[in-house]
Amino acid sequence: MNKIKNVARRLLGKEAPKPYVIDSVAKTSTGYCVVGWYATSTVQRVGLISNENKPLASDVTFIERSDVVSATGKPATGFQLVCDTELDISEFQFIVLCTDGNQLKASLTLQGDIQPIDVPSIDVSKMSSSSVKGTLEYAIYVDEYVYVTGWLLDAGKTKSFDLNIKKAITKDTNLIRYTRSDVVNAFADSAESVNAGFILVFTLDSAELVPSVKQLSIEFEYADKLEKLSTTQIYNGKSDQMTNAQRMLNAWQAHSPSHLAKADMFIPMLDKMYPGDVKPSVRRLDFGNAAASPSVSMIVPLYGRIDFMRYQLSNFQRFINAETVEVIYVLDDPKLANEATKLAREMAQIVSFPFSLLILGKNVGFGKANNIGVEYARADNLLLLNSDILPKSMQWVEKLLETSNKPEVGIVGARLLFEDNTIQHDGMAPMTVNEYPGLLFNDHPKKGWPIQLAPYTENEEHCTLLTAACWMVKKSDFIAVGGFDPMYILGDFEDSDLCLKIEELGKRNMIRRDVELYHLERQSQNLVKPGRWKHNITVLNAIKYNDKWKSKLGDLEGKL
Amino acid sequence: MKKIAFISHGHPELSKGGAEVASWNLYQLLKQQGHHCLYVARTDGSSHGGSTFSSRGEEVLFHTGMTDWFNLSTSHLKPLFTDLYDLLKQFSPDIVHIHHYAHMGIEIFPAVRKALPNAKIVFTLHEFMAMCMHNGQMVKRETLKLCTKAVPSDCHQCFPSHSPGDFFLRKSYILDQFSYVDEFISPSEFLAQRYIDWGLPEDKVHVIENVLPTLTPANPRSLPSEGKRTKLAFFGQVNPYKGLDILLKALSLLPEDVREQIHLDVHGANLDIQTSEFKEKVEALLGEVEDCVDLRGPYESEQLPSRMAECDWVVIPSVWWENSPVVIQEAIHLGRPLIGSNIGGMKEKIEGIAGLTFEARSAASLAAAIVHAIEPEVFDYWYAKLSNQQSAIEQHLQFIEKLNSN
Structure with a gap:
């Protein structure tokens, strides 16, 4: 019925285009920031209003939007609303006051968030x-x-x-x-x-x-x-x-x-x-002159934000020897295929560094995306890297390779830093969380510490659990343990799972603390605040992980 | 003699910014010296038949645009990597003197390098755009407080819609593109040091002042007996960064006997396009001192000598750091001492060299400086110190000479 109404509306031309566009909604430390534009002829004012119809105080900055004016041919005003509030994003709306006195309201969604699903409200008339x-x-x-x-x-x-x-x-x-x-x-x-x-x-x-x-x-x-x-x-x-x-x-x-x-x-x-054995279609695009026989294959999954490719390739061009390393991006986000292809083509003009882009026909999650990338790797050593990582140290690939080449070594990890030079990852350890007695999660000890408070004596040290945000591992070892276990839904624990599998081969995982990389970790889900589906998936994955590795993890925790 | 290509983000006859004028003056100088020069200026709008280039006299106009003002990046890569590439290959210069990337894209550096693997790429820094997203001003958004260091978490406070990580990536990307530059030129020590602290390699950054066309110094204004040096002038845009409001406020704070003699000429434009808040503020201040202020409006460069000759002191009360404002060099060459804010490029170029400085942003401090400045012996002291020697010309010529020899 709605469909018919929509068609009718379109035919009758009744549906006027929205006189505003919201470009982005971001969380600030004290509230929210909403950026967009509106048609100056139709809109008088924009603002935020609580679900109880109380206006929220916000700072408005007007921005010249010549891009909109040239695209629409009509006068437009850009705006940025910065609002300090403790309300959740679901507890207020964007409000537009039109010049004809009408008001329009719209719910807001954080960038990168999923549209909230419709939760039916209590409807007494529907009672059976x-x-x-x-x-x-x-x-x-x-x-x-x-x-x-x-x-x-x-x-x-x-x-x-x-x-x-x-x-x-x-x-x-x-x-x-x-x-x-x-x-x-x-x-x-x-x-x-x-x-x-x-x-x-x-x-x-x-x-x-x-x-x-x-x-x-x-x-x-x-x-x-x-x-x-x-x-x-x-x-x-x-x-x-x-x-x-x-x-x-x-x-x-x-x-x-x-x-x-x-x-x-x-x-x-x-x-x-989320079946583990899903085989998505893979489309491969190659850019630049690939190295004849690389010693390292770098695999970088892309999901959600693809612009990281720009910063990484520009950095690799400066600091990595293209003869040694082949770079394989794996786009695990089919809806971004066009955008990613366009950016890849642009980057191929800006940098001469060769790279490949694998476009998966289906979103398969972090572990499986890496497994697929590995199938295309030509080198004997794999370097698994997150897209939001940029190296700080020079010669970082060479140093990781030096350790990885030792026969007794399994995975080699690195020290990862936030952009303010505090520690993001320095090896992981099992951790209990009060809310979930009996389950061990991955902890990142020293997270947020300034590096000067975390000195080290040995450049390389044994460390069983390492984040797959940056890993080097021999391809033969990775394949011997079957790669990442696909049983974890949407990517959790598969890195520590693989760390444990590699050590079961009799190898030792090492951390190279003299290799530092910046990891701009996206706002991770808070493990202590319940109620969100994604968090619940983490808990379900934790249950699977603990069932599989109970005794080994207990030993590890005991040692700490 | 060398072949030198200039790339500017605007043609000074079409857009009169400091960077455009500086690149133009250097182009004229090197041309006069017998170097074979080509001036490429980016311009707005489309050209005939959609071609990437058109011309204005001897100069090439470059039709392109920037698409990503956060990363200072462009997705219009054909104009850079195909069209400019071919043009530069054809001209095959020894040196490419780039004066900005704005409106063209920071990718201009790899594009030029790709076209000319062996040419020297020289880039002149004009403000803080690469490190500060707030129009390169290094002044906090909203509060306009002075900012001393671009730290991702602070930049996020000014621009909440971009995360600290985004600012980190922005810087990383811009530094990557700057790595194609062989030598950087900064017109001031102050700007050079900011960029070195931020991440440019120190050994590649050279401080050389902008060159000016030859200007003949004017004699001091003739004074009646017992007369004081009471004619002040402000040259520049009327916007919140240039501090005209501080100057007007200072006039209203002058002691009555000084105030009666003071006169200020404001040579500048653009008050009409400012935000209503700033406009109202300036208009209210103007109302308080209308007896001693004349709004003279904008001027062409030919009118500058005669307008400046009318005054005793040039006041530069900017609330942002400035780099090396052309007006300071112009005043020095035309024989007019300055009163300027004691920060950044103004402090560097004025203090002990060309006049008085006052506590930046303090109208009271500026008022005190004016009271001091009107005394004829103070004016005479600074007037005598001004030098019209352009050491910058010699330095630029030597720099060009040395470039390809090492």
């Missing part, structure tokens, strides 16, 4: 039965698994639900009941609103039945009557993995012990959504 209040919000299916979520005003007493699909036999059911603040707020006077939320995962005997279903229902007994909740919002988990992973994990409260104990109910579904 007069005797019990509840909603089945949506379902996600992945092969034989069906995930459903919603709420039921029964104080969490109902523990048994059936999935109502013709001919389908349920082999297994997993359930979490939990308190949802939105339900508690909507039914403040009802004692039944506690533990109203439910998350269910059904395992069916067949993967064939769900895709054809238009409406999906669950049945349960309430007050001695058989009740039913239905939904037509049914998503295929394999079709937009990231949004569906969000839908699946946003509600899971991993920091709560009862939820954490149920982690296993999500893992099989996510594993099917």
